[in-house]
Amino acid sequence: MPVEPTPTPTRRATSPGPTAREQTRCRIVDAAMALLESGGRDAVTTRAVADAAGLQPPAIYRLFGDKDGLLDAVAESGFTRFLAAKQQADPAPHDPVGELCNGWDTVVGFGLANPALYALMYGEPPRSTTAFQTGLEHLMDRIRRIAAAGLLRVDEHLAAQIVHATASGAILTWLSMPEPQRDPALLVTLRESMVATITTREPAVHEPGLAGAARALRAALPGQKVLGRAEQQLLAEWLQRLSA
Incomplete structure (x- = not known):
């Protein structure tokens, strides 16, 4: 065989x-x-x-x-840890405002748990690492989802600045106070003030005027396939002027 x-x-x-x-x-x-x-x-x-x-x-x-190069690498590692923590936060895909609140809470919680690292990441001079840019893109995506739902009250970039400013202010204020004086109501109040400033409780497209509708349409522009690039840029410029 x-x-x-x-x-x-x-x-x-x-x-x-x-x-x-x-x-x-x-x-x-x-x-x-x-x-x-x-x-x-x-x-x-x-x-x-x-x-x-x-x-x-x-x-x-x-x-x-040099030492600055080392600190940049530490900041990059810190942003990577921060983004991992954000991904573990409970998502709220059907509630863009709730999703923004979850992200705000995650930022503040990370800063309070890692004050020295947070100061390095967001201090002066700012360290614009790859992970930092990724985190900024995540924030802008969340804000655009609010705008697409017709719930954004202000310009997208202004909204991002307000989110960042209120989170940083909450962290620095909390850490500057003696522990007996730290009241969790401060964090809740600042978060709710941020939400009330940049969003509307009802869809903005239901309000009289063009601003809310312009913001919602401008946020939805990147997903459309009908207009060419030049047409989209021109329409985006018009919508920016109307939303202001």
């Missing part, structure tokens, strides 16, 4: 693990993050970070250029 050939075992493809350089980089960022959380920004020196990571200071300069 012919002998059947023995099948050759199939090798499973394995994804390459992090390189030694990536591992070292993560170790340095983690050490800097721990120093930032325990001692504030002043504790994050190149010597202290190198000691905490079990390395020599030149390793930091080779990987990050």
Whole structure:
């Protein structure tokens, strides 16, 4: 009888693990993050970070250029953690205003739990990392959904500024007060004031005038397939003037 050939075992493809350089980089960022959380920004020196990571200071300069480069990497890691926390927040897909409130609560909760990291992420100078831009896009998406529902009272970019300002103000005010004086009603009041300022309780398209309808139509423009780019830009300019 012919002998059947023995099948050759199939090798499973394995994804390459992090390189030694990536591992070292993560170790340095983690050490800097721990120093930032325990001692504030002043504790994050190149010597202290190198000691905490079990390395020599030149390793930091080779990987990050200088201390500002290291702080940028720490801020990037912080934004990544923040975005992960936002994704775990309860979604409210059928309630755009409720979705915005959930996001506001997540921002404030993160800032109160990580004050030094939040100050680094949103302090001066601002660190416009990739994750920061992603977070800004998420906020603008939520605001556009409110506008598309006819519930946005102000311009989209002004709304984003108000959301950011009220969240930052809530965090800084809360942290500046002695613990016995911290009243959770402050956070609720600031959030509700933000909602009342940028949204309407009833669809804006039901109000007399063109502003509400213009905002709703302008928010829905990116999803349309009928107008060309030049036509869409011209209509967006007209709607911007009407919504103001």
